[in-house]
Amino acid sequence: MIELDNVTKCYSGDTTIGPxxxxxxxxxxxxxxxxxxxGKSTMMTMIGRLLGMDSGTIRVAGLNVHDTKSKDLAKILSILRQENHFVTKLTVRQLVGxxxxxxxxxxxxxGDEExxxxxxxxxxxxxxxHRYLDQLSGGQRQRAYVAMVLAQETDYVLLDEPLNNLDIAHSVVMMRHLQRAAKEFGRTIIIVLHDINFAARYADYVVACKDGKIMEQGPVEEIMRDEVLSPIFNTxxxxIEGPRGLMACYH
Structure with missing residues (x-):
């Protein structure tokens, strides 16, 4: 499991994440x-040790993220950020490698090739x-990045807005792939999502954040309720119960 204990991150001015x-x-x-x-992405990047915290402790599978060697942490935890800066003259296979x-x-x-x-x-x-990244569509390129992260074969996978810049059709395809990966490979996948309906349809557990703090968390059916979501999103x-499960409607 992933445990955060009194974790804070302070920025200039009055902006603070946590505790x-x-x-x-x-x-x-x-x-x-x-x-x-x-504070969703900030929390995720702190868990992935791509951003330092000002206080507190984060443990992943019992390992303290702050002082675990990078080579050891990379065998249990992988992360895909929003911004990827890989050389475009890489093929898909090279990227996944x-x-x-x-x-x-x-x-x-x-064995690695397999x-x-x-x-x-x-x-x-x-x-x-065997095609280069700059020859792919946005949806194809995002699938290649996710394949790279999965190929790391870590128990924990962090994905920061993997649906960013994808249309609805490609977003649905991506979430179906991730849902299958969690089930078939036994991965724990933590994902930052803007569209709460994708969370309702594909997530098993939801952590709802506001103003740098966790306001609510629990199984989907506990969080996907009018009285929980409305104050978090200030609207x-x-x-409602739709044909494919719970669905949130904004008013």
Whole structure:
């Protein structure tokens, strides 16, 4: 599990994240939701040690994120940020191969090649694996990035707004892939989402943030309620039972 104990991050002015004390359960998809500026991405990047915290402790699978060696942390925790700056003259297969670096230090074995192929197939990238990243659509490129993170084969996967810049159709495809990955590979996937209906449809657990703090958290059916969501988003929200499950309607 992922545990945060009294974690804070202070920025200039009055902006402060935390203190946050919470436990994110193992297994399935946990969605971090909340309005812009709620602290969702900050919390995720602190868990992934891409951003330092000013106080508190974060543990992933019992390991203290602050003082665990990078090579050890990278074998249990992987993270995909919003901004990716990979060289565009990489092929899809080369990109996915970067996910094996914590295990191989760049010396790929036959076993690593099989793992790379597994996730290329899983994300339906077989016909694109020898194409360069700048030859792909936004949706295809995002699938390649996710394949890279999955190829790292960590128990915990952090994804910061992986639906950013994707249309609805590609977003649905991506969430279905992630849902399958959590179930078939036994991963714990923590994902920052802006659209709470994707959280309602595909997540198992929801953490709702506002003003740098966690306001509510629990199973989807506990959080997807009018009286919970409306004050978090500062707007009337009605949750109804649709043909595909719970759905939030803004008023």
């Amino acid at each position: 946050i004390t919470t436990t994110i359960p193992e297994g399935g998809i946990t969605a971090l939701i909340g309005p812009n500026g709620a 970067f996910g094996r670096f914590p295990h191989t230090q760049g010396r790929l074995t036959k 793992i790379i192929s597994r996730y290329i197939d899983f994300l339906h990238l077989e016909e694109l694996q 009337p929200i009605e949750v």
